[in-house]
Amino acid sequence: MPIARALLSVxxxxxxxxxxKGLAALGVELLSTGGTSKHLKDGGLKVTxxxxxxxxxxxxDGRVKTLHPKVHGGLLQxxxxxxxxxxxxxxxxxxxxxxxxNLYPFEQTIAKKDVTLEEAIENIxxxxxxxxxxxAKNHRWVTVITDPADYSIVLAEMQENAGDTTLGTRERLACxxxxxxxxxxxxxxxxLNKEQTTQKTFNLSLPLYSELRYGxxxxxKTSLYGNFGDYFVKLHGxxxxxxxxxxxxxxxEIALEFRRxxxxxxxxxxxxxVGCADEDLREAWQKAFETDKQAPFGGVIVVNRSMxxxxxxxxxxxxxxxxxxxxFDADARALLQKKKNLxxxxxxxxxAEALAEPVIRSAPxxxxxxxxxxxxxGLDPPTDARRARSHALRLACxxxxxxxxxxxxxx
Numbered sequence: 001m002p003i004a005r006a007l008l009s010v011x012x013x014x015x016x017x018x019x020x021k022g023l024a025a026l027g028v029e030l031l032s033t034g035g036t037s038k039h040l041k042d043g044g045l046k047v048t049x050x051x052x053x054x055x056x057x058x059x060x061d062g063r064v065k066t067l068h069p070k071v072h073g074g075l076l077q078x079x080x081x082x083x084x085x086x087x088x089x090x091x092x093x094x095x096x097x098x099x100x101x102n103l104y105p106f107e108q109t110i111a112k113k114d115v116t117l118e119e120a121i122e123n124i125x126x127x128x129x130x131x132x133x134x135x136a137k138n139h140r141w142v143t144v145i146t147d148p149a150d151y152s153i154v155l156a157e158m159q160e161n162a163g164d165t166t167l168g169t170r171e172r173l174a175c176x177x178x179x180x181x182x183x184x185x186x187x188x189x190x191x192l193n194k195e196q197t198t199q200k201t202f203n204l205s206l207p208l209y210s211e212l213r214y215g216x217x218x219x220x221k222t223s224l225y226g227n228f229g230d231y232f233v234k235l236h237g238x239x240x241x242x243x244x245x246x247x248x249x250x251x252x253e254i255a256l257e258f259r260r261x262x263x264x265x266x267x268x269x270x271x272x273x274v275g276c277a278d279e280d281l282r283e284a285w286q287k288a289f290e291t292d293k294q295a296p297f298g299g300v301i302v303v304n305r306s307m308x309x310x311x312x313x314x315x316x317x318x319x320x321x322x323x324x325x326x327x328f329d330a331d332a333r334a335l336l337q338k339k340k341n342l343x344x345x346x347x348x349x350x351x352a353e354a355l356a357e358p359v360i361r362s363a364p365x366x367x368x369x370x371x372x373x374x375x376x377x378g379l380d381p382p383t384d385a386r387r388a389r390s391h392a393l394r395l396a397c398x399x400x401x402x403x404x405x406x407x408x409x410x411x
Contacts, residue, residue: 001079002163002164003143003163004095006023006029008030009036009066009100009128010101013036013039015148016036016151017039017043023098027163031049037050054071066130071131073091074093077138078138095141097143099131102146105123132181133177140167143173144170146177179207182203186205190203209224211224212241212245213240215241220242232348233348236333236336236343244322247266247268254271255304258276260277262303263303265291265292265300266299266301266302273287281308282310296315296320297319297320299321301324303324309331321343323343323344324346324347326349328344
């Protein structure tokens with residue numbers, strides 16, 4: 001059956017007006033609430049306010065507006081159940097075939113440094129998750145959208161299927177809803193639990209970011225979840241693997257610990273050489289390279305300044321798997337991109353925030369969660385202690401590599 005009635009109630013109105021116009025062109029009746037209703041009406045659309053649909057006004061400063069039998073009954077009634085049909089007719093509850101809801105911006109609210117508990121609580125959505133869950137539960141008949149990226153997909157499918165969507169699409173969208181509401185509730189629980197010394201439960205719900213090339217070995221399938229792309233951007237080269245992501249993480253931690261221009265060389269997350277200079281990255285590279293001249297081959301190189309052409313020329317002569325930098329000078333990038341398989345990764349400024357997040361590691365039957373030891377440093381001039389630490393690290397790297405070579409020779 002074609003979609004006859006849709007309820008739209010969103011915080012993020014990106015793309016909503018065009019989508020709603022597409023629905024109206026297909027003869028879909030539009031229901032809406034508050035600011036969403038005004039937005040659609042201002043766009044020239046005919047919209048029925050939910051309060052007119054239910055016969056009950058919005059109350060308590062907007063806290064109660066969609067929590068009504070005419071909304072949830074319209075979403076949850078089974079179209080092939082005779083008893084449901086009789087109840088719907090008796091209580092005048094028409095079906096709602098499509099729901100478009102995205103939630104109050106709780107995660108964005110608590111990310112603000114000066115957010116108060118009261119402000120955070122007011123941004124806990126109640127009606128939104130309730131409608132999403134009702135619609136998703138009844139996805140055999142109801143289409144539910146929580147991501148603006150799905151507007152064009154649903155509209156195109158309706159245009160191709162006489163105003164209806166396919167069951168496969170409704171199932172996929174319903175799954176997406178439960179993932180979203182799960183992560184939303186996890187964010188709320190984590191925020192309200194943050195004052196406790198140890199949380200009694202640990203919840204994690206992350207969207208798929210990408211499928212990785214492989215895991216520790218080529219036969220191991222590996223997926224990356226979360227918002228990795230908010231901190232690192234692949235500018236060039238092959239897709240990332242599991243070990244690439246681990247190396248990128250370790251490299252960023254090292255590079256951001258040093259104030260002066262710094263170059264670090266890593267193999268399998270282990271620092272093989274770290275060098276600092278007062279101005280020129282090439283001088284920092286020479287110090288790192290002299291620590292172990294074999295280490296850069298097939299390894300990872302990270303710098304904490306923009307990659308210059310001078311340094312790019314030097315390291316382009318060496319087979320390297322990944323190069324990481326806050327930025328790449330245009331001529332340096334052009335030179336390095338001549339290597340087809342070399343991965344160039346831009347390390348965005350926001351990565352310092354990510355590195356300060358708790359460390360999560362798998363354990364038999366669960367996970368371990370540990371406070372991060374990373375502390376992003378300021379821009380003060382380096383102290384003698386920092387120089388000494390840098391020197392000590394280079395010596396430790398050199399000693400470790402010497403021990404490894406000794407073991408290999410006598411194996």
